[in-house]
Amino acid sequence: FNLYKPGENRGETVYDSDFDLYSPTSQDAYNSACTKVRDHSCDKQGCRQPYLVWPSEDALRCFLTEFQSWFMARNPGFNTYNCTRETFFRELRLYRNSSDTDLGITYKQEMIGFIDEELKYVSIHTYSTMHKDASTQRKKEVRSVWDQFTRQINADSPSGMNNAFATSSSFVWIESEEGTVSGFYEGLAIVFPVAYVVLIVATQNVILASYAIVSIGLIVSCVLGMIQAYLGWYLGIAEAIAGIIVIGFSVDYVIHLGHMYVEAGREEGLETREERFTYAAENMVSTVVAGGITTFFGAPPL
Secondary structure (H helix, E strand, O other), rough: OOEEEEEOOOOOOOOOOOOOOOOOOHHHHHHHHHHHHHHHHHOOOOOOOOOEOOOOOOEEOHHHHHHHHHHOOOOOOOOOOOOOOHHHHHHHHHHHHHHHHHHHHHHHHHHHEEOOOOOOEEEEEOOEEEOOOOOHHHHHHHHHHHHHHHHHHHEEEEEEOOOOOOOOOOHHHHHHHOOOHHHHHHHHHHHHHHHHHHHHHHHOOHHHHHHHHHHHHHHHHHHHHHHHOOOOOOOOOOHHHHHEEEEEEHHHHHHHHHHHHEEEEEEEEOOHHHHHHHHHHHHHHHHHHHHHHHHHHOOOOO
16 A cells, blocks of 8 residues: 555455354344444543434434334244345345335445345444544544444454444544644644744844744744633644644744844944834834734634
8 A cells, every 4th residue: 555646555355254144143233232322422522412423313324123124024924033044135135225115225235235245244324423623632532432332332242243343534534633733743843943044044143043933932832822721622633734824924923023133233233132122113013913913804704
């Protein structure tokens, strides 16, 4: 697998060779999992309800109970527990493609996985209460609850039905978010040394550049620290991107003031710190403030 060619060589799906839905204990295990997932609690802040699954009728889709009723209506005197294996799977294929059921064909074909005419997997579809806009840390906490739940289901299920796992596009997105946050930290390690060199070149004053880079670090720390302390936000994609933008704005504004401070001494012949600061403030603060105002009023429309 090549990270930069994700559409190529994606590997092969490995199915559980012991999986068998035909046995009564396997069917009971599936139905039991459907019941348990609806009632399973979630006490994490990333859940918008005190449960893992939304408490609505369409938030949980399990096909087996409907199939069992459908089977008995078509086969008087028989049910999915006392029929032959051949009959069970024949009827399951027919049910999967039938349009006269409450579950739509699309859902059934996704949940009942026939591969080359052999049943390889079944699934349960749910609408999770996990807040999609929550931070990466909050989502990871919810994912851990799902993982704990599936471990419990596997422990209570017979062989062939004990390899369940929870998956979601949001879980995949967590990995992307962690990559973005990791990239943010790597960016900090690169940006600050580079910014320091740029400040030294622009101001030609190591002391002033040192003060400037410390100021930039404090600005970034204050912004990110406040959103965590007062809003309870952890670093996610939005926060990581905002952190990079804050660094850019900080360098931009600080370097303007620092450069004008140096020019006050070289071009205007001002010697004292007070005179140079006054000169820099009179000639550059209005520009910096105007830039801050346009940034502030440009953000809400976005």
